[in-house]
Amino acid sequence: MTLDPLPLAQALIRCRSVTPADDGALAVLEAALAPLGFACHRLRFGAVENLFAIRGQGAPHLMFAGHTDVVPAGDAGWSVDPFGGEVRDGRLMGRGATDMKGGVAAWVAAVATVLDRRPGLPGMLSLLITGDEEGPAVDGTVKVLGWLAAQDLVPDCCVVGEPTSKVALGDTIKVGRRGSLNAAITVHGTQGHSAYPQRADNPVHRLVRALAALTAEPLDQGTAFFEPSTLQVTSVDVGNPATNVIPPSATARLNIRFNDRHTEASLTALLRDVLAREAPRHTLEVSCSGESFLTRPGPFVAALERAVQAECGLAPKLDTGGGTSDARFIARHCPVAELGAVGATMHQVDESTPVAELRALARLYARVIEEVQG
Incomplete structure (x- = not known):
């Protein structure tokens, strides 16, 4: 028919x-x-x-x-x-x-x-x-x-x-x-007065350094069938209404679209390595919608x-x-x-x-x- x-x-x-x-x-x-x-x-x-x-x-x-x-x-x-x-x-x-x-x-x-x-x-x-x-x-x-x-x-x-x-x-x-991985990074510090930074530990500075390290170089140059992987910072949040207070924590979110040179496990390891170096006091949440x-x-x-x-x-x-x-x-x-x-x-x-x-x-x-x- x-x-x-x-x-x-x-x-x-x-x-x-x-x-x-x-x-x-x-x-x-x-x-x-x-x-x-x-x-x-x-x-x-x-x-x-x-x-x-x-x-x-x-x-x-x-x-x-x-x-x-x-x-x-x-x-x-x-x-x-x-x-x-x-x-x-x-x-x-x-x-x-x-x-x-x-x-x-x-x-x-x-x-x-x-x-x-x-x-x-x-x-x-x-x-x-x-x-x-x-x-x-x-x-x-x-x-x-x-x-x-x-x-x-x-x-x-x-x-x-x-x-x-x-x-x-x-x-x-x-x-x-491409695969898609979302990550939420919270860097923990020590709250304090901005006039006495030596008495505090500014998590914003640590978070910025970690994000700079993650975005400094491309993840790869692409493969025969895939374009280069990308890492995009999609949000940075501190929630601090005061101008003279160093906050206790700072959070960023990012999305990675990745090719077949990477996996959820390898990218999570990369994030943990950078955070261990730049922001040892942190929590990391990762979700992967697909490899x-x-x-x-x-x-x-x-x-x-x-x-x-x-x-x-x-x-x-x-x-x-x-x-x-x-x-x-x-x-x-x-x-x-x-x-x-x-x-x-x-x-x-x-x-x-x-x-x-x-x-x-x-x-x-x-x-x-x-x-x-x-």
């Missing part, structure tokens, strides 16, 4: 699925997937509804990962109902049109196209759809992947439908992402490149830039890459995608399935 991605994308947009709400989005998908032979499993963790759908048997097992949750529409500025799914001047308008209800709909349409052309398609196709990608990402993809491991259903490879294209559809495939990952060129990436070249007529750039995505969790289990629509309007007022591009994305995804499944 053939399937136009536009009505499905409109139906999904009309679900007000702001994280972690579902508002019927997964039921819309189930209704589209069941006639294609998918067995659908609703997986609820905490307040988050997730969907895993699978058809076929044997290898290879290609999974599509995406999300139906969206960021809030905002209070004003939209020229249309952000949850209306309206088409205006050839563009599908609404929250999630780009990120990424349009991409989810395009993949389902692609599956329908492929099965119509090749009813005996080998291997397994599956979809992991979460309602927690735009939120804490605690009860979504991570938990479903654990369930898949317990069921012996871990895929051989995975396409994530994030809107990775920059100018033209297919111009960018993300084969990795860096890289899917190196090989059969899977080559299949994606062939699909883009065949359908879009261009050679895609293999990229690792941007923020984090759920691909960071999937990379622990199998090769993963991100390929999707042009993301120029994602998270913006009047988020939209051209209807022609939505249909072109469905054709590209159909080619991807055929290239990977053989």
Whole structure:
């Protein structure tokens, strides 16, 4: 059966699925997937509804990962109902049109196209759809992947439908992402009168020296696939209303976006080393939202490149830039890459995608399935 991605994308947009709400989005998908032979499993963790759908048997097992949750529409500025799914001047308008209800709909349409052309398609196709990608990402993809491991259903490879294209559809495939580490540093000193500094220990001076040491030199010069890692101080707080008092403590926060030359453990060790030298009396809190990952060129990436070249007529750039995505969790289990629509309007007022591009994305995804499944 053939399937136009536009009505499905409109139906999904009309679900007000702001994280972690579902508002019927997964039921819309189930209704589209069941006639294609998918067995659908609703997986609820905490307040988050997730969907895993699978058809076929044997290898290879290609999974599509995406999300139906969206960021809030905002209070004003939209020229249309952000949850209306309206088409205006050839563009599908609404929250999630780009990120990424349009991409989810395009993949389902692609599956329908492929099965119509090749009813005996080998291997397994599956979809992991979460309602927690735009939120804490605690009860979504991570938990479903654990369930898949317990069921012996871990895929051989995975396409994530994030809107990775920059100018033209297919111009960018993300084969990795930088890691992200947040740190809170509190330097402890001894409070005193600023006229008698010898009787105090100024934590601000120590904190400034530590931050200067951390930012004096680049963390690295980049790698073959990654740009240089960056360390940005995002806040320095003392909370001292007096001009003549040396405060008892001073706090700074920083964020490190790091490539595959570093890990959470190595960066934490670096911070502790500098603080031990410049500010021995300190506390350090570190949280890492994801390690860096890289899917190196090989059969899977080559299949994606062939699909883009065949359908879009261009050679895609293999990229690792941007923020984090759920691909960071999937990379622990199998090769993963991100390929999707042009993301120029994602998270913006009047988020939209051209209807022609939505249909072109469905054709590209159909080619991807055929290239990977053989």
